[in-house]
Amino acid sequence: MKYTRIGIIGGGLMGREIASAFARWCALTDISVTPVLTAVADLNPQALEWFEKIPSCHLRTTDYHTLLASPEVDVVYVAVPHDQHEKIYTDVLSAGKDLLAEKPFGIDLASAKRILKAVHESGRFVRCSSEMPFFPGALRAFEYAKSGALGRILEVVSGFHHSSDLDPTKPANWKRLSAKCGEGGALNDLGMHACHVPLRLGWTPQRLFAQLQKGYAQRPDGKGGSASCDTWDNALIHAWTNIAGHEVPLRLEMKRLAPGATNTWFLEMLGTDGGIRFSTAEPKTLWVFERAKEQWWKRTELGFGTQFKTVTGGIFEPGFADVIQQMWAAYLAERDGQLDGRFGCATPEEAVASHKIFAAALKSQRESAVTTVEP
Numbered sequence: 469m470k471y472t473r474i475g476i477i478g479g480g481l482m483g484r485e486i487a488s489a490f491a492r493w494c495a496l497t498d499i500s501v502t503p504v505l506t507a508v509a510d511l512n513p514q515a516l517e518w519f520e521k522i523p524s525c526h527l528r529t530t531d532y533h534t535l536l537a538s539p540e541v542d543v544v545y546v547a548v549p550h551d552q553h554e555k556i557y558t559d560v561l562s563a564g565k566d567l568l569a570e571k572p573f574g575i576d577l578a579s580a581k582r583i584l585k586a587v588h589e590s591g592r593f594v595r596c597s598s599e600m601p602f603f604p605g606a607l608r609a610f611e612y613a614k615s616g617a618l619g620r621i622l623e624v625v626s627g628f629h630h631s632s633d634l635d636p637t638k639p640a641n642w643k644r645l646s647a648k649c650g651e652g653g654a655l656n657d658l659g660m661h662a663c664h665v666p667l668r669l670g671w672t673p674q675r676l677f678a679q680l681q682k683g684y685a686q687r688p689d690g691k692g693g694s695a696s697c698d699t700w701d702n703a704l705i706h707a708w709t710n711i712a713g714h715e716v717p718l719r720l721e722m723k724r725l726a727p728g729a730t731n732t733w734f735l736e737m738l739g740t741d742g743g744i745r746f747s748t749a750e751p752k753t754l755w756v757f758e759r760a761k762e763q764w765w766k767r768t769e770l771g772f773g774t775q776f777k778t779v780t781g782g783i784f785e786p787g788f789a790d791v792i793q794q795m796w797a798a799y800l801a802e803r804d805g806q807l808d809g810r811f812g813c814a815t816p817e818e819a820v821a822s823h824k825i826f827a828a829a830l831k832s833q834r835e836s837a838v839t840t841v842e843p
């Protein structure tokens with residue numbers, strides 16, 4: 469077994485999630501590399517306290533430069549607000565470490581392009597976090613689309629919905645402020661999740677029309693006052709892509725105001741010969757369309773068919789924590805040359821391509837017009 473030493477910069481929501489995925493790495497049965505969390509950096513000393521429960525995490529610091537100087541760190545995972553992505557990602561690369569970056573990979577398109585340039589110049593192994601395609605149902609949908617079973621593709625819908633912004637009493641955080649989250653708002657927050665599979669299939673939008681909506685302009689600031697919130701909360705992108713010589717409608721949906729949805733990622737692809745649907749609202753269920761004399765939507769209970777095998781029984785259902793672990797398995801296996809044809813993490817190029825879609829969506833909203841996506 470090979471051990472890879474990981475440092476986390478940003479020990480908030482996602483930093484803790486990743487640390488917990490490493491802590492139960494024993495669940496995986498067919499991977500020859502094990503991550504060991506050796507260091508964490510967070511500006512907030514209280515955030516660091518949680519990491520005291522990870523025995524291997526000896527270095528806990530409020531200065532991420534100390535983490536980057538440590539010879540005990542091979543790979544850095546960075547989960548900080550978007551306004552800090554570029555500075556910290558490029559510092560990680562300058563320190564000679566490999567990187568699993570968080571989406572959206574820079575606060576805007578210009579920033580993402582500068583990060584990509586630094587990635588190429590550094591020669592380091594870099595991927596961008598996007599875990600939802602690692603659900604077994606999502607992977608089956610991806611393979612089905614690649615197989616040609618859809619026939620001529622008629623329509624694709626890919627989206628991510630949640631509803632946490634419906635509650636006006638929820639305190640504002642940095643994700644509701646353009647200065648920290650980026651002008652894209654929900655595009656930056658949820659967009660990579662919706663774009664990842666279509667981009668991996670080569671279905672790059674060429675032009676689009678976007679409808680963006682804002683949420684509550686004021687929220688409690690959590691300190692007894694109120695804070696102004698200026699980000700887009702919902703985004704509907706109606707795009708055209710070219711698949712096998714046909715223009716195909718591709719709809720990308722990102723919503724923080726979707727009544728009833730918690731963390732619902734979904735994908736639907738329809739063609740003349742077949743169709744497939746998967747949603748994390750039904751995490752082990754796959755719907756496949758068949759056209760014969762009669763037409764059928766067949767429902768299959770997939771169970772725990774993850775691409776990296778685990779001790780978990782095949783009849784059980786996968787969840788968010790499982791696909792985070794699967795994504796890390798893919799990152800570490802690919803870094804070691806052991807991916808062996810399995811689905812890999814989002815690439816820096818795919819992250820930049822997603823930002824091109826967000827930039828076109830913002831322009832479309834401003835001009836209320838169909839906009840060309842930068843090739």
Ligand SMILES: NC(=O)c1ccc[n+]([C@@H]2O[C@H](COP(=O)([O-])OP(=O)(O)OC[C@H]3O[C@@H](n4cnc5c(N)ncnc54)[C@H](O)[C@@H]3O)[C@@H](O)[C@H]2O)c1
Nearest residue numbers: 478479480481482483509510511512515547548570571597
């Ligand atoms: N892949 C996913 O499903 C997913 C889900 C949520 C968030 N994210 C992404 O993860 C990133 C972080 O989001 P989050 O929800 O964990 O945010 P968060 O606010 O919960 O945590 C961010 C942490 O970063 C720390 N921080 C800020 N600046 C820092 C600095 N200079 N040095 C060290 N620490 C610093 C903060 O103190 C905080 O603890 C964002 O890019 C976000 O888009 C991804």
